[in-house]
Amino acid sequence: MIDDTTGQEPAARRLRSSFDRYLQDKGKGRGGEGGNYRRNAARELERFAEWAAGERGDDDWTGITPEEADHDPTFEDLDERVFREYARHLSGDRGLKQNTVQTYYAYISAWCGWCVNEGYLEAHYAQRASATAPLPDDDGRKPGDQQAWTPEQRHALTRHVDEQAREAIEAYTTLPDDVDSLDKQRARYAALKAARDRALVVILAYTAVRVGELLRDSDDPRRRGVRWEDISLEDGSMDVYRKKQQWDAASLPDPVISPLRSYRKLMDPPTERWPVFPTLDQRTLAEFVQEELADRGEPSEAIDERRGEYARDLLLALDEDIRPPSITTDGARSILQRLSTAAEIDIDHPKHDYLAPHGGRRGMGEVLVRAFGYTVAARYLDNSEEMVRERYSHIEAGELGDVATEALEEIDSVPQ
Template identity: 70%
Template sequence: MLSDSGAGGSLDETFTRYFQDIGKGRGSSGGHYRRNSKRELERFVEWAAGERGPDEWTGIVPDDADRDPKFDDLSESVFREYARHLTSDRGLKQNTVQTYYAYLSAWCGWCVTEGYLDTHFAQRASATAPLPDDDGRRPGDQQAWTSDQRHTLTQYVDDAAYEASERLSEVPADDPDAKARARYKALRAARDRALVYLVAYTAIRIGELVRDGSDPRRRGVRWEDVSLSDGSIDVYRKKQSWDSASLPDPVIEPLRLYKRRLDPPSDQWAVFPTLHFATVSKQVKEELANRGLDEEEISTLREDSDYDIFLALSKNIRVPSITTDGARGTLKRITEDSDVDVEHSKHEYLAPHGGRRGMGEVLVRAFGYTVAARYLDNSEEMVRKRYSHIEAGELGDAAAEAIEDIDG
């Protein structure tokens, strides 16, 4: 049974409720899925109104009607035509076409549940027929750090952190400006080193380590979430719950030395605070003002400390975590500076997911799919699918040995 605003209602009038239902975080405003779905549904409405597509395309509204598309304009043939549009008119890759159509299909299913439609047109066989077969690959998610890349990158950040620490120790105490600059560089080098080691060896998703601007629940790990003695870290997983992840031995010492360099005034500090000057300055000024200091007092404190991050540390003004984009930017900079060899069709740097995937390769080859799945926080079925090339290679080797034994 259709709702009161069903067949005669406009398509986009459902969006607010739909996005609220699928959103994450405070006010249901966060989440990559929500944002991507919103973009694609808005494109669908524009296409349905005749504002997208080839020049001859006039939309799904009857020619004698002057109005926006409504639910009673929808049918299997409409979704079939949109599937053709995705496949042919936009030049999208086949897995991207599948993803975009899935956003539309999910909304269509929600409309059936809510009474806006009585039929899930988007799932009908005739509607999905023009869609290409899914090649089983996720766009941009095929990079895997090799052992050589992992070694080169970690060796570079080891050397950079050591050299920055040595330079700091050599700056005379009677040169406070130079001392502050050297201290800042040593802090950044130590932070970069810890981040690289975590990405390289833990297989933790980058959105579980640092702040995700699209989901307020992902505020970045804090020192209270880290137990160096137990070798564990609590992270907010993709499955929407907190869980403990392992910190293998190579990660412990970089984290320990970095914590000593940062010297956070409380364990509620972000493990990877942003060092973006404008962001830190804004946080410092706002917090000092909230504590009752006037502009002159704030200005004096900031001038005396040279770097706002050091003022924040001395006054226990918690600075937000670096974002996922910031972490990727850091890895881009380190990749360029280290001259590590990167050969990949989609990435010119060692991306965070490449570190996770590379660790997955190591675990599957060393311990099999069951152990790897637990470490990667994925189902064994997903891990088998993602790393099927390993099993295929092993079977190929076994077949070659069998042939050699038989042929003598």
């Protein structure tokens, strides 16, 4: 529909006019502002809009609107042929893997279905057979979700962080009484950092908790990171906000308890609401400390003087109960990159040159399936047994292969 007064297509019919409302419906948290799905969908919708307007792709691609048209792409310009062309665009020689193409197209397809329900479109063009025909077959794998820590890698990493933590804690606790105050603070900070790294590694290695359930997700306000009030060392449990959008207890096996207990004693958090894994980023901590002390009525000169008494802002935050945020999931990846390099771990993976967080969970899944079977592993991993069987189908295939080999050997051994 063209506006008779302007000769332009009404803004409400342009593709981008629907994006904010769609993303709000799909987002998480207050106002639908958070969530990884929202962030990823927003990125792919913008790419689709740019492609539709002729701003992406080959130099001779002019978009989906007629050359004589003088308007941005609208819903009237969409049909199954458009989505077929976009499927071709994604499947082109851009270096994308088969499953990645499927994932990117799925974001656009989901938006198309939403547009039908909301009255923007008359039909779900993106799901028609002719539209999806150019898409490659899905190989059943999720991008970047195939690394699994081997027992050798797990042992190498946990041994490294244990040695680092022991040395740092011993260096701090054996300081002479007359040591300079700032030197003692530096030693305590080094011990806290090493103990934090060890606690993070053993939780990722042995609990199979998803890193997004453990740490802060900047795109989801409900995921603020595990606090000390969420952990019961006596019961061996930890409350986490699960992927299924509800709180649940995760088990803490024995290898996790001692490092956590040692770390907590060293930190001595002023309240139970302190994050178990606070950020150690200097700029972030400086901002938090200065803002909080200013809110408490401290003048800037007094704040500078107070900060000068401490080797690190984290130690001042502990003394003044200025609760910093938890590290983020990206922060955990940076930590594991640093530790994997320092431990000189041999890693052979097409995407990750370090031990990624999800690899700890997947590696623990391998251990559980092999030791106790799919049912027990599914309960520990907080997944359905069907999904666990699918993810770890190579184990069953290997076991069946052994059975077949044994059967063949028995048959071959029978005299003919």
